[in-house]
Amino acid sequence: MGLYEVIHGRRDVRAEFTGAPVGADVLERVLRAAHAAPSVGLSQPWDFVIVRDRETRSAFREHVREQRRRFAESLDGGRAGTFEKIKIEGILEATLGVVVTYDPGRGAPAVLGRHTIADAGLYSVCLAIQNLWLAATSEGLGVGWVSFYEEGFLAGLLGIPDGIRPVAWLCVGPVSHLETVPDLERHGWRRRRPLERAVHHGRWGERLR
Ligand SMILES: Cc1cc2nc3c(=O)[nH]c(=O)nc-3n(C[C@H](O)[C@H](O)[C@H](O)COP(=O)(O)O)c2cc1C
Numbered sequence: 001m002g003l004y005e006v007i008h009g010r011r012d013v014r015a016e017f018t019g020a021p022v023g024a025d026v027l028e029r030v031l032r033a034a035h036a037a038p039s040v041g042l043s044q045p046w047d048f049v050i051v052r053d054r055e056t057r058s059a060f061r062e063h064v065r066e067q068r069r070r071f072a073e074s075l076d077g078g079r080a081g082t083f084e085k086i087k088i089e090g091i092l093e094a095t096l097g098v099v100v101t102y103d104p105g106r107g108a109p110a111v112l113g114r115h116t117i118a119d120a121g122l123y124s125v126c127l128a129i130q131n132l133w134l135a136a137t138s139e140g141l142g143v144g145w146v147s148f149y150e151e152g153f154l155a156g157l158l159g160i161p162d163g164i165r166p167v168a169w170l171c172v173g174p175v176s177h178l179e180t181v182p183d184l185e186r187h188g189w190r191r192r193r194p195l196e197r198a199v200h201h202g203r204w205g206e207r208l209r
Pocket residue numbers: 010011012013014087088089144145146147148181182183184
């Protein structure tokens with residue numbers, strides 16, 4: 001697949017995991033791609049916890065289900081009805097989980113480029129995640145980002161040390177297919193914005209005529 005094909009073909013996957021095995025060589029290539037991401041001050045503040053154990057995944061899924069219930073309770077009638085139909089995780093259906101963490105202490109205190117923007121460390125982790133996501137797509141794997149969790153719960157479940165934040169639980173594995181339209185759009189939750197609305201020329205709000 002060419003780069004643009006991978007970028008536009010990538011999808012957040014929940015329902016299409018087959019549960020088939022992922023070869024060690026494939027997983028290694030995908031993790032190497034993540035680890036090749038740019039990072040503020042070359043801090044490489046990420047780590048990857050590979051979770052295969054079913055009991056651990058079940059415990060996490062239970063927690064996610066509870067967070068889903070909480071979110072659903074905060075919605076009004078129409079929105080709650082739309083949300084009900086949306087699957088938000090494939091934790092057990094995927095072959096494995098990859099939990100990506102952020103260590104703000106890595107390379108500290110003088111992280112070059114982070115002195116005015118503390119979030120630059122988190123941005124770096126997100127770039128590693130995006131690299132992983134694109135590499136997985138080009139390997140024929142699906143990835144689904146799960147963020148319906150309390151950080152303390154996931155840190156406790158996986159023995160992540162104090163001060164290190166779990167940024168994402170990624171469901172990873174072979175898929176039957178990738179949808180061409182995001183799930184949230186297909187289910188009427190939200191539509192993608194056209195690029196023209198996101199581009200400003202010279203000053204905020206200025207558009208080309
Ligand atoms: C930071 C972040 C957190 C997300 N959390 C969830 C989640 O908890 N559950 C879920 O189903 N999708 C989650 N997603 C996936 C988004 O819903 C998805 O990327 C978006 O709807 C666009 O669809 P696409 O990735 O298929 O293009 C998350 C994505 C990001 C970037």
